[in-house]
Amino acid sequence: EADIYQTPRYLVIGTGKKITLECSQTMGHDKMYWYQQDPGMELHLIHYSYGVNSTEKGDLSSESTVSRIRTEHFPLTLESARPSHTSQYLCASSEIQFSSGANVLTFGAGSRLTVL
């Protein structure tokens, strides 16, 4: 039973289209993250949020944007998709642990985006 949901699971679109990848969690977690996973399997943090109205860019530069208007919802948007955006996008969340850095992340099943 998933506690973090991502839609769509698979998306094939043409260049120039605007897309939004949805991510919702039912655990009441404050922290949420977006990771990009390239075909070589490597995971890169592209966005994270500590709570409502808080968003930060991750270690890998991304043309995508995110918003956090509600605790449970953390959508990712690409205004104009390009083939270089083809990747798997994984959303995750965590609760605030007793000490920062110890967070166990709960991941969604991912959204696989293909831009033609």
Added chain:
Amino acid sequence: AQKVTQAQTEISVVEKEDVTLDCVYETRDTTYYLFWYKQPPSGELVFLIRRNSFDEQNEISGRYSWNFQKSTSSFNFTITASQVVDSAVYFCALSELNTDKLIFGTGTRLQVFP
């Protein structure tokens, strides 16, 4: 700078064999956390274990065991008597105190054949 190295890109074994997945990390911090996650074909990463830098005891959970050695900056993962259901990509990850960001290794794809 933080770094996690998983030198084994892919490992293939036959069912019931034991297999060890290597993980070597780099950090300048004295307090940090190490993790292992499993990514089955369904796509989501599943948490397996978290270990803090002050706890070097090895851990065993069923067929899974972890060997943490600070002297060699390694956190290796062993599956005993592997099963086909163990086939997945396994990621080792590092998080330093007060950063809240996981740095992942490049993953090791394990294929267990019947």
